[in-house]
Amino acid sequence: MKRKFLNSSIDKIKKKYPEYDQEKLEEIEYGLEGIYLTITKMVVIFALAFILKIFKEVILLMVAYNIIRTTAFGMHAKKSIHCLIISLVFFIGGGLLCKYVNISYYVRIAIASVSFLFLIIYAPADTYKRPLINAKRRKIYKIITIIIGFIYLMVIIIFKNYYLCNYLCLGILEATLMIHPLTYRMFQLPYNNYKTYNVSYS
Numbered sequence: 001m002k003r004k005f006l007n008s009s010i011d012k013i014k015k016k017y018p019e020y021d022q023e024k025l026e027e028i029e030y031g032l033e034g035i036y037l038t039i040t041k042m043v044v045i046f047a048l049a050f051i052l053k054i055f056k057e058v059i060l061l062m063v064a065y066n067i068i069r070t071t072a073f074g075m076h077a078k079k080s081i082h083c084l085i086i087s088l089v090f091f092i093g094g095g096l097l098c099k100y101v102n103i104s105y106y107v108r109i110a111i112a113s114v115s116f117l118f119l120i121i122y123a124p125a126d127t128y129k130r131p132l133i134n135a136k137r138r139k140i141y142k143i144i145t146i147i148i149g150f151i152y153l154m155v156i157i158i159f160k161n162y163y164l165c166n167y168l169c170l171g172i173l174e175a176t177l178m179i180h181p182l183t184y185r186m187f188q189l190p191y192n193n194y195k196t197y198n199v200s201y202s
Contacts, residue, residue, distance in 0.1 A: 005036055037080050041087055048092050057095035057167075064171025065090065068152070071144040072123040073132070074178030075189055082187065090174045098166045105160055108169045112156045115176040119149040125179035131193040138194070 009032050049058040077083040124141040126132040152168045184191040
């Protein structure tokens with residue numbers, strides 16, 4: 001199904017833009033593949049969330065996770081099935097936890113504190129397909145990530161509303177897992193990919 005969609009889309013683009021070379025077409029195909037995988041993954045997740053009656057919980061957890069993920073970045077699985085499994089564990093499993101489990105106040109603080117420490121150490125984490133070569137940008141992303149993580153931590157410490165804090169706690173934990181070197185090693189992915197480039201921009 002995926003290959004049929006990509007082939008059909010690329011054929012249409014070739015006809016409309018005959019001046020595009022093979023390299024340009026490969027870039028477009030890569031982007032279309034990402035869009036296709038994202039949409040199909042979201043359909044599965046939202047369908048399960050609706051069936052399990054945790055649609056709101058999944059949406060809120062996604063927001064809490066992606067706010068940090070936007071600047072902390074992190075790994076992308078090589079295989080779409082791995083990506084789907086991780087997403088199901090994070091969002092469906094996390095949504096169920098948020099709805100039915102009251103994580104204790106001190107456990108939340110412990111999880112958030114360790115996650116925040118890892119954000120300071122490891123964020124931002126790049127990928128081999130998207131290395132963060134620019135040193136200045138890496139620094140900016142780190143600062144923004146630390147600020148966001150600190151806000152999460154403070155909210156979790158100050159507010160004892162478990163419903164809100166569960167989302168923030170799981171969001172920061174899941175975002176941290178995606179940038180940790182052990183996660184990269186588990187999925188046999190290269191870490192600190194920018195270091196393999198001789199050129200460094202300030």
